[in-house]
Amino acid sequence: MKTIADIQAIRDKMKSQIVVRDKDTSDEIRVIVGMATCGISAGARPVFNTLMDEVANRQLKNVKVVRTGCLGMCTLEPIVEVLEPGKEKVTYCRVTPAKAKEIIDRHIVGGNICTQYLINNEE
């Protein structure tokens, strides 16, 4: 069974990479997930978990996945915002784990916005 001491192996592996990352946060991409009651009940937690897994597995060092409160459009949750330095904010709505995976793959890694999931399509 895992114990908290098992983290040491991961920690030592991370150490060298962390130094490099700390030098520069100006290129940090922030992926923000709405995590108020509305977001959580609509499925924001598995979306958050998928984003986190993708970032970890693909070793995306300049991407930070964070939570926020209610974004004011509860019926469109789960909502994911992507903030890239020097670019306009991109807002996705009704995100599922599958869509989250696609957003990482096509938008964060590939640089192409997944226009079919944009909040702009909703009226």
Added chain:
Amino acid sequence: MRELSLNILDITENSLKAKATLVEIDVTVVGNLLTIVIKDNGCGMSKEFLAKVTDPYTTTRTTRSVGLGIPLIKMEAEMSGGSFEIQSTVGVGTTVTTTFAVDHIDRPPLGDVGETIMTLLTELNDTRIVFTYYANGQSFCFDTLELQQQLEGIPLDTPEILQFVKQLINENMNTINGGMLL
């Protein structure tokens, strides 16, 4: 909410918003009683606000005038043969205690607690979260302070660390449960 662990996430968000520096989450199973206690040392609530906090039309959110977090967990507890209690003192903190009858047909499953705790650890700043699970006479405790001491300066919310935390909690809870699905 589909899982009680989602309610835990939701209620603990309130504790973080109340600027708590310590949040204790206890999940205890004794006999047929499942108890969830979320205790924080945040800003607390006035008597007036506390009196109407289970009203869905009471909220601190600014985006709209409905707040369903507390009413939802209260409803879920009461419809599954349990109880709901909230205590709060300004400047001291808030404690939410809910109980559920384990075998009640309307009780939502406990769900993915590891994922809930993991989700709470991003941008936690100086807040300490202590999660304790007790069932079948055994207990497991996860303490962010203990983890941070092991990390030697590496941020808690590094994705690889978060993946580890989720597995750590779920593996230990599964072992304690011995195959029983809560």
